[in-house]
Amino acid sequence: MNATNTPMDYLPIVMMFLVAFGFVATTMFLTHKLGPKRKTKIKLESFECGIHSEGNARLPFSVKYFLVAILFVLFDVEVIFMYPWAVNFKDLGLPGIIEVFSFIILLLVGFYYLLAKKALRWED
Amino acid sequence: MLGYTITQWLFGILSFLAIMFALMVVFTRNPINSVLYLVLTFFCIAGHYLLLNAQFLAVVHIVVYAGAIMVLFLFVIMLMNLNQDTEPQKTVISKVVAAIAGGLLLFVMVGALRGSEQLQIKQYGHSDIGLVKNLGNVLFHDFLFPFEIASVLLLAAMVGAIMIGKKEIK
Numbered sequence A: 001m002n003a004t005n006t007p008m009d010y011l012p013i014v015m016m017f018l019v020a021f022g023f024v025a026t027t028m029f030l031t032h033k034l035g036p037k038r039k040t041k042i043k044l045e046s047f048e049c050g051i052h053s054e055g056n057a058r059l060p061f062s063v064k065y066f067l068v069a070i071l072f073v074l075f076d077v078e079v080i081f082m083y084p085w086a087v088n089f090k091d092l093g094l095p096g097i098i099e100v101f102s103f104i105i106l107l108l109v110g111f112y113y114l115l116a117k118k119a120l121r122w123e124d
Numbered sequence B: 001m002l003g004y005t006i007t008q009w010l011f012g013i014l015s016f017l018a019i020m021f022a023l024m025v026v027f028t029r030n031p032i033n034s035v036l037y038l039v040l041t042f043f044c045i046a047g048h049y050l051l052l053n054a055q056f057l058a059v060v061h062i063v064v065y066a067g068a069i070m071v072l073f074l075f076v077i078m079l080m081n082l083n084q085d086t087e088p089q090k091t092v093i094s095k096v097v098a099a100i101a102g103g104l105l106l107f108v109m110v111g112a113l114r115g116s117e118q119l120q121i122k123q124y125g126h127s128d129i130g131l132v133k134n135l136g137n138v139l140f141h142d143f144l145f146p147f148e149i150a151s152v153l154l155l156a157a158m159v160g161a162i163m164i165g166k167k168e169i170k
Helices: A007-034 A063-087 A089-116 B006-027 B031-051 B055-079 B092-113 B132-141 B144-165
Strands: none
Touching (some): B132 B144
């Protein structure tokens, strides 16, 4: 019943990370070496054409983004809890479905509260 | 290789990287860079979890911490006004106080870890409890109640976030 696995089974993933990182590093290094560089004042501006940029980009922005992000994290954690259930779906059977659905229903109450409070509505 | 197994090599490399990136979090002056180094630190710690055969924890650590919590950190930094002219200058006394507090924390940590080499740690070898399938079995049989309670915790966090972050619509 118990699955077995060793950390060595993750070696292909480590290899994939190394190849991905190596590819990006190599191409970036080569393009910096091979390509000509002509830096002029106009080319280094944030927007080369169009409206002249004014002021500073580092302005504090609305707390609404943060609310959306925090709600995303909460539902993210909920989905994480469903992952071990999905792997064991057949073994757990009907009791497992009942357990997970009671979990989800409690969070759906929160989702209803969120909709009722119009927490995801942007304009107010 | 020098009498070490490949796991020990990996542990050494990962520990070195984790400590390096953690130090970079503290030493970089740009807060955005700090957050990015913290992401790299979390990846190294996920590698440690893999070495401990806690594979579910490793994946969750990357998805939730490196993916989601770090986005929240970035948002908090961007919510604050971090212009050069508005950044408060630290006074000498606050630096001294910070140094004393950090030093005391280090003292406590070293004191707590002293004598830990005499502890007898049971070696269970490769335990498979951290795999997704085994963990799901345990979670849905032995730890069912804490699992259901976790949903109440998430619900409370959701309601709290909405209560604090949302203006009342008239």
